[in-house]
Amino acid sequence: MHFLPEKIDNYVVNHSQEEPQILKDLTRETWQKVLNPRMLSGAFQGRVLSILTKIINPKNILEIGTYTGYSTLCFAEGLPKNGKIITIDKNEELETLQNKYFEQSGYRKQITQFVGNAIEIIPTLQEKFDLVFIDADKSNYINYFNLIIDKMNPGGIILSDNVLWSGKIVAALDPKDKDTKVLLAYNKLVNEDARVETVLLPIRDGLTVSRVL
Structure with a gap:
């Protein structure tokens, strides 16, 4: 969902960096072969994720919700050569598609994939993280936050996607x-x-930036 007027939204997109060709190819294949392709971060938000990562210069990134790997590759653009991404997704059927593009990207050696329940996997991780992206099942957002907050380095950034939830957060709440x-x-x-300072950015479906104190 776009919250800006269409002409303004188009102007913003047209005056932001274009996505790399590999991400265009991944987007096309996701729309052709995978259910719910709207779950992709998309070109504009992907450029936001990429430039934020370049600014933060994180050594360790945790991504909760890989989907087809689009945002993973956006984060990889900002990794130092000794940096790595751990990405978790519960859908094992997407692993082949993820790997296809991870191999093509040149970042394969910096990406570690886990398939399974993130709530069970996160406590087993020994790393401290400089950047975490929460973009999985919304019903577990609070659980994810509580699991990762003590695994963050001071000054680390937690990004949370879809926090405006197509405007439902300001509509009458359905009890169900x-x-x-x-x-x-x-x-x-x-x-x-x-423990954090937070700003909610009205980018696409809402992106929260929380800095760990």
Whole structure:
């Protein structure tokens, strides 16, 4: 969902860096072969993720929610040569497609994939992270935050996607809508938790930037 007027949104996109060809190819194949292709970060948000990573210059990145690997490759653009990304997704059927583009990208050796339940996998990770991207099932956002906050280096950044949830966060709440209920609580949590300072950016479906103090 776009929250800006269409002409302004188009202008923003047209005056931002163009995505690399490999990401155009991945987008095309995702739309051709994978369910729910709207889950892709997309060209504009991908450029935001890329430039933020280049600014942060993280050594260790954790991505919760790989999907077809688009955002993984955007983050990889900002990795130093000794940096690495750990990315987790529960859908094993996507691993072949992810690997196809990871191999083509030149970042293969810097990417470690886990397939399974992130809530079970994260506690087993020994690394401290400079950048974490939360973009998986919305009902577990608070659980993910609580699992990763003590694994962050001071000054580390937590990015949280889809925090505007197509505008549902300001609409009348359906009592059966667990995802929106959790996102409302999550947005409140990261805004008030004394361990982080947070700004919510109205980029596409909402991207929260939380800096660990």
